[in-house]
Amino acid sequence: MSKTLVITGASKGIGLATAKLFLEQGYRVINLSRSACALPSVTNLKIDLASHDWSNEGGQDLLQLIDDSQEVVLIHNAAIMTKDSIGDIDPAVLAQVLQLNVVAPAQLNRLLLPKMQTGSAILYVSSTLGTKAVANTHAYVISKHAAIGQMRASCQDLVGSGIHTAAVCPGFTETEMLQAHLGENPELYKEITSTIALGRLVQPAEIADTLWFCSQSPAINGAVIHANLGQVER
Template sequence: MSKVMIVTGAAGGIGAATARLAAEQGFRVVLAGRTAAPLAALAAELDGLAVPCDVADWPQVRALVARTVAEFGRLDVVFANAGHSVSTSFRTEDGAPPEQWPGMVLTNVCGAAFTARAALPELLRANGHLVLTGSAAGRGIRPGNLYSATKWAVTGLAQNIRAECAGTGLRVSLLQPGLVDTGGIPPERAAEPKLTPADVARAVLYAVSQPPHVNVDEIILRPA
């Protein structure tokens, strides 16, 4: 029976590349995101299940996991990847106004936390694996950057979830990519060297394909 993986933020970028590679490697994939059409197209291509879901909304995240288990009868891996960034400054009017900050914080921090909370009971049953997309910005200083602070929160989430689940067989991996060539990068960084989404997907599948006694705690990937 194929293993089942939920990918949030699956419509494009890192999520779509990971869903593709996971399907190639034999997973049944469940694709989550807010926009139905691209999810449905990818689900058709990968013979997966598209579930429109805003990860910042707890009932929708709970329903995503329930739907997955109802459809496939199991849940083995969750890739909590949905996220977005807006430019910010704490000193000046540059970047997005503060009214736009909560959406990013809710998606990047609560979204990852809700995804973990909804999935963990099933993942614990399956000796499963939670993989979170943090960022290189979640381990370094980025002046004025609230996005970076949300990714520091994801770093903390991964460590605290792993600590809570120590000894259960559940594995928790944190992925910290540098700049990746996706729709998610700010225009001012467009000319910098970048990873491809497929580079990140390989790292996710590397973590997930280790034997059950091996936990890959963190993977930092940067463009050479």
């Protein structure tokens, strides 16, 4: 098969919705995460990307899987969000967040680039918190700003390759990550949706649509695309 999506974190949430959409569009899909993506035709590589030496074993398997691909879309989606602040940040936790959210994408780029032909794309899933900050998400904010820098640097390094890149910045999206961050407090959900112009959470399928659009649009190269239903300014 000639078109392949390589995506991290497609076992749930935004990654799962994206894997489903690319399958519907005729792509072969390879997922890298610790637990499997349940969609029947997805190839799963069970990998802990927070471990710095994940590529020693998983890397060769991945290269073999994409060997016959003419076009590769690589989506850096897996991430963790921790609760921490300037006063209590644990350097070990910061290092782990950066490994998963920033270093693993760099490792994957380096591994796959030699196999990626003209027409391929590298997409980074950043966040609204890639361009602004809120309190108590110190490591995450740092990592999501880094993802945008990583995308911009990729764009410059890829000049002449025919490979395009973009960073998609989801707003509050209804996934386990958001649930874990906000807990079950209905008042908090009310407060959050009051900051969203369309008055509801983003659905994972809407971010999948945005990633699909970016992957098929070489004009969107070096761009930061916000997908957040509009933010209410006060």
